[in-house]
Amino acid sequence: MLQPPADRTYAPPPAVAGPDLDPMRTVPFRVAGLHVDNEDTFTLELTPPAGHELAPFKPGQFNMLYVFGVGEVPISISGDPDRPGVLVHTTREVGAVTQAMRGLRIGDAIGVRGPFGSSWPVEAAEGRDVVLIAGGIGLPPLRPALYHVLARRERYGRVMLLYGARTPEDMMFPDELAKWRAMFDLEVHVTVDRATGNWRGNVGVVTPMVKRAPIDPRRTVAMICGPEIMIRFACQELARRGVSPQDTYVSLERNMKCAVGLCGHCQVGGHLVCRDGPVFSYDQVERLLDQGEV
Amino acid sequence: MAVRRLEAAALDALFGALRRRGYTLVGPTLHDGAIVYDELDGADQLPIGWTEVQDAGHYRVVPRDDDARFGYTVGPYAWKRYLHPPALRLWRAERDAEGGFALLDEAHVVPRYAFVGVRPCDVAAIAIQDRVFMGGDHVDADYQARRAAAFIVAVNCTEPGGTCFCASMDTGPKARAGYDLLLTEIVEPSRNGQRAEPVYLLEVGSERGEELLSELGGRPARDDEVAEGERRLAEAAGKMGRTLDTQGLADALRRSLDNSRWDEPAARCLACGNCTLACPTCFCNTVEDTTDLTGAFAERTRRWDSCFTHDLSYIHGGPVRVSLKSRYRQWATHKLGTWMEQFGTSGCVGCGRCITWCPAAIDLTEEVTAIAASAQARATRRQARGAPSPESGKGVGDAAAAR
Numbered sequence: 001m002l003q004p005p006a007d008r009t010y011a012p013p014p015a016v017a018g019p020d021l022d023p024m025r026t027v028p029f030r031v032a033g034l035h036v037d038n039e040d041t042f043t044l045e046l047t048p049p050a051g052h053e054l055a056p057f058k059p060g061q062f063n064m065l066y067v068f069g070v071g072e073v074p075i076s077i078s079g080d081p082d083r084p085g086v087l088v089h090t091t092r093e094v095g096a097v098t099q100a101m102r103g104l105r106i107g108d109a110i111g112v113r114g115p116f117g118s119s120w121p122v123e124a125a126e127g128r129d130v131v132l133i134a135g136g137i138g139l140p141p142l143r144p145a146l147y148h149v150l151a152r153r154e155r156y157g158r159v160m161l162l163y164g165a166r167t168p169e170d171m172m173f174p175d176e177l178a179k180w181r182a183m184f185d186l187e188v189h190v191t192v193d194r195a196t197g198n199w200r201g202n203v204g205v206v207t208p209m210v211k212r213a214p215i216d217p218r219r220t221v222a223m224i225c226g227p228e229i230m231i232r233f234a235c236q237e238l239a240r241r242g243v244s245p246q247d248t249y250v251s252l253e254r255n256m257k258c259a260v261g262l263c264g265h266c267q268v269g270g271h272l273v274c275r276d277g278p279v280f281s282y283d284q285v286e287r288l289l290d291q292g293e294v
Numbered sequence: 295m296a297v298r299r300l301e302a303a304a305l306d307a308l309f310g311a312l313r314r315r316g317y318t319l320v321g322p323t324l325h326d327g328a329i330v331y332d333e334l335d336g337a338d339q340l341p342i343g344w345t346e347v348q349d350a351g352h353y354r355v356v357p358r359d360d361d362a363r364f365g366y367t368v369g370p371y372a373w374k375r376y377l378h379p380p381a382l383r384l385w386r387a388e389r390d391a392e393g394g395f396a397l398l399d400e401a402h403v404v405p406r407y408a409f410v411g412v413r414p415c416d417v418a419a420i421a422i423q424d425r426v427f428m429g430g431d432h433v434d435a436d437y438q439a440r441r442a443a444a445f446i447v448a449v450n451c452t453e454p455g456g457t458c459f460c461a462s463m464d465t466g467p468k469a470r471a472g473y474d475l476l477l478t479e480i481v482e483p484s485r486n487g488q489r490a491e492p493v494y495l496l497e498v499g500s501e502r503g504e505e506l507l508s509e510l511g512g513r514p515a516r517d518d519e520v521a522e523g524e525r526r527l528a529e530a531a532g533k534m535g536r537t538l539d540t541q542g543l544a545d546a547l548r549r550s551l552d553n554s555r556w557d558e559p560a561a562r563c564l565a566c567g568n569c570t571l572a573c574p575t576c577f578c579n580t581v582e583d584t585t586d587l588t589g590a591f592a593e594r595t596r597r598w599d600s601c602f603t604h605d606l607s608y609i610h611g612g613p614v615r616v617s618l619k620s621r622y623r624q625w626a627t628h629k630l631g632t633w634m635e636q637f638g639t640s641g642c643v644g645c646g647r648c649i650t651w652c653p654a655a656i657d658l659t660e661e662v663t664a665i666a667a668s669a670q671a672r673a674t675r676r677q678a679r680g681a682p683s684p685e686s687g688k689g690v691g692d693a694a695a696a697r
Contacts, residue, residue, distance in 0.1 A: 023432050024384045024581075024594070028395050068387065068395050069585035069592035094610035109394035255608050257581050257599075260432035264578030264599070265606055267628065269548075270635025275430065291551045293620035 023260050026066045026111030031104050042102055046087040058119030059144035060279045064259045066111030067100040074256045076141035082151055090140035116259045118279045120145040125221040129157040133234050135164050135206055135226025139172040141251055142225050157219055160187040164206035167192055168199045206230055210237040217242030225251040232289050235282045245283035252277050269294055297520050300494040300512035305337035311509040317408035317445055329369040348456040351655030360490040362481045367455035368413055368645050372574035376407050377440045386593040408445040414466030415645040417448050419574030421472050425637045426577050448473035452526040456535035457646030465643045467530040474503035478523040495523045538659040546666040547631035555668050559661045560619035562654040567600035569648035575641050601625050626662055
């Protein structure tokens, strides 16, 4: 690169050690399991390459998943934080990268960077009632929190899951939902925007469920994930019922390229979602979400 | 370290001394009617005897009647081009026969630059990008390597330009820190058709800088010479083409997201992104993943991005910031407000590039001043009515809930 000039009288400072450009280097994991959840969603089970130890993650954190030559996207981890050795991601086919991801087969490589970001306050919520509120594809990012809580059930008060999907066919994890509904110490309420087939349950959006849910506002820690509009209305309803915005947590989705606070894409006001989020307490972002286009 | 006084010829000695130490020299030079930064072979490639006239949406180089080497301020380029290049390959990967791939282990070598002619605003801008790229939990390794290698020769500004407001942003016209060597150019008026030659006051900012001194000649500056430099810089602070009252500005912007005054710049803005490209602190970048024609090799390239594009905020379903108003507001409120929350410093150094290079002549100082004034008027009205300020927190949410 630099041609040493002929009349050099000083040795230049030592060449700068070649930086490996971490943390932008991706690690090729392998697809160990592939499960189609419904029409446009799927779950991948990934295992790390030999010699690479899988970093532990906290419920609510995400990874950057890379499909060779196609691109990289942030996807929340949907698996059990207590289950070592395998990384589980559930996502919806919405763009070029997730489409290519859907086309992967068992044994194919997929790049992984992470885990990144803040997490659901599962430890701070001990001794309190936990209300999980999910809309559509917002259930997978909340599932690790539910796994965590159910594995330590005695540490929490009432635990409740409120879940809304477009149609019964769009419900994520129907088998698990059935199992969760059968548990005596977990209350599950589901609703669909549009009933199809022989649906006998609630019809409507999530907000009315929040209005009716038997919650004790002073004991409640709420964790909410779903479309931003649903997050706002659920938060407003919780606030109206007296749940403090400091006890209401939301997970935000923004465009991300680096996931480490260096690219500027995921700004929401003074927050970088990759660094300060994706999980925020509602009082941190209320003003910004209400404003829109921030 | 005492101030030294150098003759103009000392610049040649400086170039030689830096070159001998293996640095690639980069400095201002006249190119296509603008003063830009480029690799220089010698001090004779500086824009000797040139200055420029700058105003909103206006830039012209014009000749001076003396031989000043640094008789201008800043042009369309910023030093970030060399520390955070517009395009940089981050890695390459090769596919294997079993559906896998591996990242290639390639040596990453960074250039060793000596920047000659870094203005105080730009010295401050580099310090801001240092915080962005190296101040957090994750460090941009390429930036860090380039930054550690770079030698900075700063030059104070005795003649601010038409869009300059560094005095308002407290970054100039005299550099305080962040340089290896610091020059103040002193040029007397030309007389009798004889073009005046500049002399320099030299201050040292680092051991690396001090180590060069013996090769630059000159002599210790007399007290009156030092005082003359100080006088010119103090005078320059009062000659800024623009001013900006930053008192309470970040807070006013934070409270003004819903201000209809944003409609005015939005109506003129072309979303061209010139301001973000010319800005010495704007750092937003994207990555591009591509393959070669065989599909066997893939690579990732980092590129400059701009908050004026729809792509920057795109998530499935569409961009978050759809309207131009929201994108202009994002840029201005980030630069002068939320940057503080993110990186503990303002994102603006008062260099004026965004004003000069805006094809619609939008003046950031004018726009945010109007927003702040409007926010102040709103607060006063609210106080007169005895209504709670939105700072009490619940105002917006309650209003929405009441709907």
